[in-house]
Amino acid sequence: MAAGGAARAKEAEGGVTARSGAARLLLQSPSALLGVALVLAVVLAALFAPWVATHDPASQALADQLKPPGATYLLGTDQLGRDIFSRIVWGARISLRMGILAVSIGLALGVVVGFLSGFLGGWADMLLMRMVDILLSFPLYLLAILVMAILGPSLTNAMIAVGVATFPHIARLVRGETLAVKEREFVEAARGLGAGYFRLGAVHIIPQIMGPLVVLSTFRVATAIVVESSLSFLGLGPPPPTPAWGLMIAEGQQVLEIAPWVSAIPGGAIMVLVMGFNLAGDALRDVLDPRLRGVSGKGVEEDAT
Amino acid sequence: MRYAIQRFWATLLTLAAAFVIVFFIVHLVPGDPAAIMLSDLGADRKAVEDLRRDLGLDQPLPKQFLRYLGRAAAGDLGLSYRSQRPVVSEIAGIYHYTLYLAAGGMVFAVLIGLPAGFLSAAYRNSWVDRACMVGALSGISMPVFWLGILLIIVLSFQLRLFPTIGVGDPSRPLDVLWHLALPALSLGLRGAALIARVTRSSFLEILGQDYIRTGRMKGLSEAAVKGRHAFRNALLPIVTVIGLDLGQLLGGTTVTEIVFSRPGMGTLLIESVLARDYPMVQGTMLVYLLVIILVNLVVDLAYGLVDPRIRYE
Numbered sequence: 329m330a331a332g333g334a335a336r337a338k339e340a341e342g343g344v345t346a347r348s349g350a351a352r353l354l355l356q357s358p359s360a361l362l363g364v365a366l367v368l369a370v371v372l373a374a375l376f377a378p379w380v381a382t383h384d385p386a387s388q389a390l391a392d393q394l395k396p397p398g399a400t401y402l403l404g405t406d407q408l409g410r411d412i413f414s415r416i417v418w419g420a421r422i423s424l425r426m427g428i429l430a431v432s433i434g435l436a437l438g439v440v441v442g443f444l445s446g447f448l449g450g451w452a453d454m455l456l457m458r459m460v461d462i463l464l465s466f467p468l469y470l471l472a473i474l475v476m477a478i479l480g481p482s483l484t485n486a487m488i489a490v491g492v493a494t495f496p497h498i499a500r501l502v503r504g505e506t507l508a509v510k511e512r513e514f515v516e517a518a519r520g521l522g523a524g525y526f527r528l529g530a531v532h533i534i535p536q537i538m539g540p541l542v543v544l545s546t547f548r549v550a551t552a553i554v555v556e557s558s559l560s561f562l563g564l565g566p567p568p569p570t571p572a573w574g575l576m577i578a579e580g581q582q583v584l585e586i587a588p589w590v591s592a593i594p595g596g597a598i599m600v601l602v603m604g605f606n607l608a609g610d611a612l613r614d615v616l617d618p619r620l621r622g623v624s625g626k627g628v629e630e631d632a633t
Numbered sequence: 634m635r636y637a638i639q640r641f642w643a644t645l646l647t648l649a650a651a652f653v654i655v656f657f658i659v660h661l662v663p664g665d666p667a668a669i670m671l672s673d674l675g676a677d678r679k680a681v682e683d684l685r686r687d688l689g690l691d692q693p694l695p696k697q698f699l700r701y702l703g704r705a706a707a708g709d710l711g712l713s714y715r716s717q718r719p720v721v722s723e724i725a726g727i728y729h730y731t732l733y734l735a736a737g738g739m740v741f742a743v744l745i746g747l748p749a750g751f752l753s754a755a756y757r758n759s760w761v762d763r764a765c766m767v768g769a770l771s772g773i774s775m776p777v778f779w780l781g782i783l784l785i786i787v788l789s790f791q792l793r794l795f796p797t798i799g800v801g802d803p804s805r806p807l808d809v810l811w812h813l814a815l816p817a818l819s820l821g822l823r824g825a826a827l828i829a830r831v832t833r834s835s836f837l838e839i840l841g842q843d844y845i846r847t848g849r850m851k852g853l854s855e856a857a858v859k860g861r862h863a864f865r866n867a868l869l870p871i872v873t874v875i876g877l878d879l880g881q882l883l884g885g886t887t888v889t890e891i892v893f894s895r896p897g898m899g900t901l902l903i904e905s906v907l908a909r910d911y912p913m914v915q916g917t918m919l920v921y922l923l924v925i926i927l928v929n930l931v932v933d934l935a936y937g938l939v940d941p942r943i944r945y946e
Contacts, residue, residue: 458646459650461643461647462646462647462650465647465880465925465926465929466651466880466884466922466925467880467881467883467884467885467925468881468884469881469884469885469887469888470883470884470887470918470921470922470925473887473902473903473906473918474654474658474918476906477658477662477906477911477914477918478658478661478662480662481907550774554774554776557776558776558777558778558888561776561778561888561891562887562888562891562903563903563907564903564906564907574776574778577778577779577782581782581892584782584785584786584790585790588786588790591779591782591786592779592782592783592786595775595776595779595782595783598775598776598779599771599774599775599776599779602774602775602776603770603771603774606770606773606774607770
């Protein structure tokens, strides 16, 4: 037990110095800074929505329908006279929560399945990985729509759908990394000392693969936000008058010819947030996953697998 | 040959999984399908029981599954709750619109992505490279449906260059293509962005290899080095990403068809999900999955042909 503890302490120490080096590298790249700034801007707007928003997102001013962007209404109003800027600010909460919770569901499922698969090997591995391969061969959109067809349209269900569609990618990554780590001496030692599966996974293996896991999760949050907004756009997400960005775009489509900003602006918000996560993911990959450093596009390749 | 057989078994397994998943859609939905079907008609308990028996819902699950398989094999996917017409004939009437759209999207993805990635690699760190990569990042970060809406705003409403909705007059091929252009472009741009990024990184990796230096040293022209030696070897990851993107592209047809109000498999699927028309959901989902599985198999086999090394793994 003492030996295991000492080894762990040493590993943790290495982790700390690597991390502060990582933070320095992150701050040196302009595109990384831009990514972090974009995400941070949206997060702050969402956190302080009651103060940032200039109007009540639900209040209708029928005299002020379809006003173009201007001084009173920063980003204009929709066909019910609602302030688009305020709706976007409140909608940021939905997109962020969706993206992060959906990926958390995917992480929880993926880490367990991937770890068991890699660690147990043999039949369990084959069975689990076949299942993952099958899910991976179906496109994300269809998988999400399929889950929505079963559960019925709602915000929570959209989150579950995107989470389920996310987990195969995580499982595959965790399995590969577990295979690589499990033969190392410190894992053997912990096993020899009688550590159970949970302890081996939680204490010895998962911390070792934190880097790639964080990188992949960042990219998956970006994807989850796009898929969620698509589900909302299709009417499979939360019901009106929720200020979900995808739903706002769908509602704006009815007045596209006379008031294009009603649809165009919420889409811009999605793009800003998604691009922020993608840039941050690129930067994190360069820092946390040195094997892939400098090979731009590698993460995307994984993404599409 | 062993590679082909292995792919074949994997495909068969995926196929079986697709059938099981689609079959269970109806059974995982909370509530009784027969009651849902008749809910609008205000039917009594007896009618629901009769319908349950007609649909075979009173049978044990494995038996129901075999029945579903047998019928599907015979080309019978049940009746649509909404239209009361056979699901198969509803799909047969519109599936080609989705095929056109997916094919058009792929054409745009390759025609834009490949040259952009190649130029980026050839003129690394120049303004061309930067412009292409910023474009690619935007393409990856943009939701397909929003891109479609932007194209409609600018090219249809402002510039009046393209029609906004519909599929055009089928007797005039040019009209069909004209209606297809914007949806295919908005569907294909994401793929183009992915292809551009992979093409760039693949070329950069190959251009750093020893045999490229050897080629240059023995006096080959830059065009011969990049065009012949580098191109063939760089092609592999590109073919992979194109193959993988085909599935995503087919999935993307759902949103694209809704944005442009085009008839097709995607519109049918979404409308059926919203109307809780489960036989129709099952049918369209099944056809989507079958096509995707087939495409994946063809891509895998093609991959083995392009790269002889993979067959010996």
